[in-house]
Amino acid sequence: MKIKEAVKKIRLGQYRSFCPLKRKDELGAMSHELFEMSGQMEERPAQMKKEEKLNEAWDTLKELERKQKRLIGSIGHEFKTPLTVMKAYVDLMDGGSGQDF
Structure with missing residues (x-):
């Protein structure tokens, strides 16, 4: 049930707001991967903004050139x-x- 609640939090944008299950089986591994994946999802918008700013800077540089x-x-x-x-x-x-100097 904890995994289902974690997925619901991720869907609501509450990334890494849960602790992965401390189990040594497949559910524990899946819980840990879900936790890592949610962290990457949280970081992606910031990465996209950086890329957008770099593209804008590149376009500005080309225009100035x-x-x-x-x-x-x-x-x-x-x-x-x-x-x-x-x-x-x-x-x-x-x-x-017509002679040059």
Whole structure:
């Protein structure tokens, strides 16, 4: 009868709220396994939350990496444009020889 009560408590979310039977037979082994299984069931929601937070952190990291690449590309473009204009003016002032420095 104790195993039936333990199962009922587990069903109600009262994990590990019972002591396994101290018997050396199959009922004792089953009671002990039920106790261990209920403990794992109790820990699973916390583990799932940790995994969810890790997934969110990973997604955030990927998004930041994408933004960083876009920013670096924009900065590179912003530097190249004035340098190209300056080089064109230098080439014009140099008589249009087209030689590099």
